[in-house]
Amino acid sequence: MNYISKVLPCSACVLLLALATHLGAEDADHIKDLTQGDPYYYTSDQAVAKDDGQAKLVGAGRPATTHSKIPHLPVFSGYMNTNYTYRFVNVIEQTMTMIGEGKHGLWRVQDNGTIREYRKQDAQGLKDGADLFDEGNMATIESDYASYLPEESWGGYKHPHQRVAEDGHLNFIDVPLHHPKYKGKYSDHVAIDLPHFYCTMSANQYPYARKAIDYAFSQPGAGQVGPLGKRAGLDVNELYTKVLRVDLFPDARAWVNVGGEDESSVDWQPVDISKTNAEFYLIERPFFNEPYLFITAVFDNSDNQDFQYVRPSGDYYEHIKAVGQDVKTEVTYEPRFHLENGEIAVAKGLPLYGVHHPDRAAFGGGGACPLKGGDWSNYPKTTGAAGWPTNYEEITPLCDGVLVDIKFFANLDGESWNNPNKYLANAGHGVQELQYTIQPGEYGVYTDPYNTERGEKNPHAGDLGGEITLKYPTVEEPVMPAQ
Numbered sequence: 001m002n003y004i005s006k007v008l009p010c011s012a013c014v015l016l017l018a019l020a021t022h023l024g025a026e027d028a029d030h031i032k033d034l035t036q037g038d039p040y041y042y043t044s045d046q047a048v049a050k051d052d053g054q055a056k057l058v059g060a061g062r063p064a065t066t067h068s069k070i071p072h073l074p075v076f077s078g079y080m081n082t083n084y085t086y087r088f089v090n091v092i093e094q095t096m097t098m099i100g101e102g103k104h105g106l107w108r109v110q111d112n113g114t115i116r117e118y119r120k121q122d123a124q125g126l127k128d129g130a131d132l133f134d135e136g137n138m139a140t141i142e143s144d145y146a147s148y149l150p151e152e153s154w155g156g157y158k159h160p161h162q163r164v165a166e167d168g169h170l171n172f173i174d175v176p177l178h179h180p181k182y183k184g185k186y187s188d189h190v191a192i193d194l195p196h197f198y199c200t201m202s203a204n205q206y207p208y209a210r211k212a213i214d215y216a217f218s219q220p221g222a223g224q225v226g227p228l229g230k231r232a233g234l235d236v237n238e239l240y241t242k243v244l245r246v247d248l249f250p251d252a253r254a255w256v257n258v259g260g261e262d263e264s265s266v267d268w269q270p271v272d273i274s275k276t277n278a279e280f281y282l283i284e285r286p287f288f289n290e291p292y293l294f295i296t297a298v299f300d301n302s303d304n305q306d307f308q309y310v311r312p313s314g315d316y317y318e319h320i321k322a323v324g325q326d327v328k329t330e331v332t333y334e335p336r337f338h339l340e341n342g343e344i345a346v347a348k349g350l351p352l353y354g355v356h357h358p359d360r361a362a363f364g365g366g367g368a369c370p371l372k373g374g375d376w377s378n379y380p381k382t383t384g385a386a387g388w389p390t391n392y393e394e395i396t397p398l399c400d401g402v403l404v405d406i407k408f409f410a411n412l413d414g415e416s417w418n419n420p421n422k423y424l425a426n427a428g429h430g431v432q433e434l435q436y437t438i439q440p441g442e443y444g445v446y447t448d449p450y451n452t453e454r455g456e457k458n459p460h461a462g463d464l465g466g467e468i469t470l471k472y473p474t475v476e477e478p479v480m481p482a483q
Contacts, residue, residue: 032207039074039215040064069428070478076216078209080202080293083357087201087406089212094413094479096216098246098282098295100201100406103255103268105354106297107397109373109387110195110309111233113316114174115182116389117145118156118289125169132175133315141181145173147238148286156289159377160389174390176315177236191325192233193308195395196296197402198387201282204290213293217242217284219412219482228279228298239390241291242284244410252405254278254297256337258345266355268403269345275338276301280408285388287376297404299337306335311392331394334401349398369399413479426470427478433471440466 035041043062050060057067065071076091087100119125123144130137149156158171165171177186206213216222222244225235234240248254255268271278279298284291300307305328310317312329320327334346353360353367360367366380373395374385386397415422426434444461446452 076212078212105400106197110395198296202293221414246408252407259348347401349401
């Protein structure tokens, strides 16, 4: 566990042991599932009797639908933390919310168009110097290496200095996206020319949010990556095993440090995402071969190429050129952001691990910004970098140059509530003309003396019969959970 606490990134030092030290095992198991295994717990104390008139509407026993035959939807609750800072995840009415702290620091990383694949335990692997594109090596690449080895846990990861094993074979290989192993899946992929700004949200395996997060990632709204996300490579499944695009709440923001009168002055101003375009994602990515959750943001300006870059070297770059994609090949170390005040300013990173961590040295956590991209590896040694081994070293992290409010939501069915046909009452019946049965009679006759003495009549009064039919503009299926 001491090893693990030294290698976790960007506020991710608190593992399961943190809770275990304060809670008994029985309590810890209890809070892993706040619904106690029943995502419909809110109806658990309700039973409709057979002779109850409502049984005609929802059936006898525990109700599974509303009066309008709209199915009840599961509810999940969970939380995650790093360094005793907590984020709470809820799924209600197919809407996921994730709410934590304001102004959380992010780091910049950018993938280089390759996938690092690690040698499986007891596999022979390739010899050092092997040609990855040699057809004679394909069978070994396919059978002996994988980007994620869940059954091997932490042991599946190898540090950069462990590239060549004692037997002279490769412990890992960096395979370009257009390699035959991926069977053309990424051959026409847009150039990965954008960084993303990330930070860790959870401990490994995120057990206290697992049920809520697994459910969210299994719904139709998950896996939908926007144009900026694709240019950051977030749709490369071997790197980003799960992806959910999220949106900020109306009062939440991304913030940029524009600096001040001297190097020690900081000033974060809100980003104008109508000009500096932004997409936000909750992602799962293996880190040291263990799954973690991260929040990440991808930016690109409408009027300049500050964020864009592809290293002009290597197999990936040659492939990009071969397919005719034009890319920017010079790094902009401090990209500009459009601000809500109408100004444009460069992002100023800090030499600190993060402004919410005043004394990481107290527990051996370093405290300094790695100041370069690449494999986190053995941080806090100064050779450690800001992210993953597939990241460009020259795309520096700009630690806490960008902050984000952890206040997000996602519609898990992939549709917005501003759809005028969503949640209409006829959805559960599946008909456009819906008949309503009511108690007949004369409704709306005024009895208040103020009206009767003046002879006022209610223009809305009427003698209603026992049935009324409404004609809906369309018939949509009710909002349902994916099975």
